[in-house]
Amino acid sequence: MRIRKVFQAGIAAVLVALLFGLAPGATDNCIVSITGTVDPFAEWSAAAPAIAAGEFTGSVDGTTISQVGEVLEATKGLTLYANANVTVTAAGTANSGIATNGTETLTTKYKITGDVTVPDAAWKTAGSGVGQFFNAGNSYSVTHVAGDGSYAIDLSVRLEAPADRSPDAGDYTCSITLTATW
Amino acid sequence: MVTCLCGKTERGQRPASVAPSADTPRPSGPWKHLARFMAPRPSRPGRAVPRGGGGVRTQAAILAAFLIGCAASAGALAVTGWAQPNGSVGIAAHFTAMNQANSGQAVLMLNHDGPVTLQAAEAGAGDAVLTSPSSDILATAYKLTGAALGSSADADWVSASEFVHPSRSYAVEGAGLSEITLSVRGASAAGRANDAGVYNASVILTVSW
Numbered sequence: 430m431r432i433r434k435v436f437q438a439g440i441a442a443v444l445v446a447l448l449f450g451l452a453p454g455a456t457d458n459c460i461v462s463i464t465g466t467v468d469p470f471a472e473w474s475a476a477a478p479a480i481a482a483g484e485f486t487g488s489v490d491g492t493t494i495s496q497v498g499e500v501l502e503a504t505k506g507l508t509l510y511a512n513a514n515v516t517v518t519a520a521g522t523a524n525s526g527i528a529t530n531g532t533e534t535l536t537t538k539y540k541i542t543g544d545v546t547v548p549d550a551a552w553k554t555a556g557s558g559v560g561q562f563f564n565a566g567n568s569y570s571v572t573h574v575a576g577d578g579s580y581a582i583d584l585s586v587r588l589e590a591p592a593d594r595s596p597d598a599g600d601y602t603c604s605i606t607l608t609a610t611w
Numbered sequence: 612m613v614t615c616l617c618g619k620t621e622r623g624q625r626p627a628s629v630a631p632s633a634d635t636p637r638p639s640g641p642w643k644h645l646a647r648f649m650a651p652r653p654s655r656p657g658r659a660v661p662r663g664g665g666g667v668r669t670q671a672a673i674l675a676a677f678l679i680g681c682a683a684s685a686g687a688l689a690v691t692g693w694a695q696p697n698g699s700v701g702i703a704a705h706f707t708a709m710n711q712a713n714s715g716q717a718v719l720m721l722n723h724d725g726p727v728t729l730q731a732a733e734a735g736a737g738d739a740v741l742t743s744p745s746s747d748i749l750a751t752a753y754k755l756t757g758a759a760l761g762s763s764a765d766a767d768w769v770s771a772s773e774f775v776h777p778s779r780s781y782a783v784e785g786a787g788l789s790e791i792t793l794s795v796r797g798a799s800a801a802g803r804a805n806d807a808g809v810y811n812a813s814v815i816l817t818v819s820w
Contacts, residue, residue, distance in 0.1 A: 455691070455819075455820060456817050456818065456819045456820075457691065457692035457693055457817070457818050458693070458696070458815050458816065458817050458818075459693040459695065459696060459697065459698055459719055459815070459816045459817075459818075460696065460697050460698070460813060460814075460815050460816075461697070461698040461699065461700060461717065461719070461793055461813060461814050461815075461816060462697070462698075462699045462700070462811065462812070462813045463699070463700045463701075463702070463715070463741065463751075463795045463811065463812040463813065463814075464699070464700070464701050464702065464809060464810070464811055465701075465702035465705075465706065465713065465715075465741050465749060465797045465809070465810045466702070466705045466706065466808070466809050466810070467705065467706040467743070467749070467799065467805045467806065467807050467808060467810060468705045468706065468707045468807060469807040470707050470708060470804060470807075471804065472708060472709060472804070510709050510803055510804040511804050512804035512805060512806050512807045513807060575745045575747070575806050576745060576746070576747055576806060577803065578800070578803030578804035578805060578806070579802060579803040579804070
């Protein structure tokens with residue numbers, strides 16, 4: 430009788446052990462959670478884009494000024510990558526943003542269009558006075574749309590030769606800095 | 612299906628017959644023999660009922676076995692499993708630009724008494740991909756390494772979809788307490804700025820033996 434009960438207990442123990450995970454084919458899980466953070470940021474597609482002489486159009490011969498009062502225009506497509514609302518401002522750097530050859534200058538004007546809240550409808554003269562392109566109050570807003578993150582900003586430049594004389598021959602250069610703030 | 616028939620026997624009372632009636636499901640197969648073996652023996656006519664009742668000691672023995680089984684299930688006897696049921700990987704460096712890759716890792720401790728198999732899975736489709744509240748995603752890749760993984764350890768990053776694919780598994784060699792390192796890499800998009808915010812993902816690492 431006692432032996433029988435010992436066997437009974439042994440079988441019960443084996444059964445319970447098998448039921449509770451000592452059986453072959455068992456599994457155990459570890460759930461791992463992962464976290465990463467993306468900060469708000471904005472960056473231009475190109476750090477120092479250039480508008481080459483050959484990109485201007487509008488003159489009689491195409492890309493150069495060859496007559497009094499002639500006008501050249503060019504538009505540079507820029508891309509602003511941003512995941513936050515951004516304000517873009519402009520400042521004149523080399524030659525204060527005015528196309529210059531030695532002491533000679535061409536009347537220089539700018540315009541920003543594209544994915545800005547209020548694109549320029551008219552040209553703005555290079556300068557920091559009221560209504561001019563480099564004026565502190567002249568800024569452009571880019572509103573971020575979730576899931577977008579890429580915005581087209583078109584910078585247009587207009588060079589005008591004097592109407593009453595021939596400007597000195599040669600290359601006229603200048604540069605500006607566009608700053609995105611978020 | 613396992614059916615547990617518990618009979619209660621009071622002191623000095625004749626145990627009720629455990630012979631299966633027409634209304635009682637009759638065990639079949641191997642259970643038939645077990646049920647017959649575990650059942651208390653019917654008393655013979657005229658024989659005194661043992662002191663304390665014949666089924667009490669048997670039930671006590673079964674209870675003891677049950678407690679042993681419970682202890683085994685609680686880990687006292689089990690020797691294979693994760694030391695922690697949950698883990699976390701924090702990618703410490705924030706993403707502050709496009710096309711930027713950052714990674715983090717966690718060391719998970721695995722108890723095993725022999726060779727076992729590891730597999731990664733996701734609870735829901737896309738759970739393994741770092742995703743923002745706005746549903747934006749970072750390109751997510753994983754890597755499992757550790758000495759116990761031997762040749763099955765990842766030498767390079769594995770995309771999230773490949774990492775959790777059912778056909779992918781890792782062989783854990785040897786026995787004892789092994790360190791399994793789970794590395795996770797996120798990469799921001801190349802052609803746009805990912806939405807700002809906290810990106811989350813999760814994977815389930817299953818050890819099988």
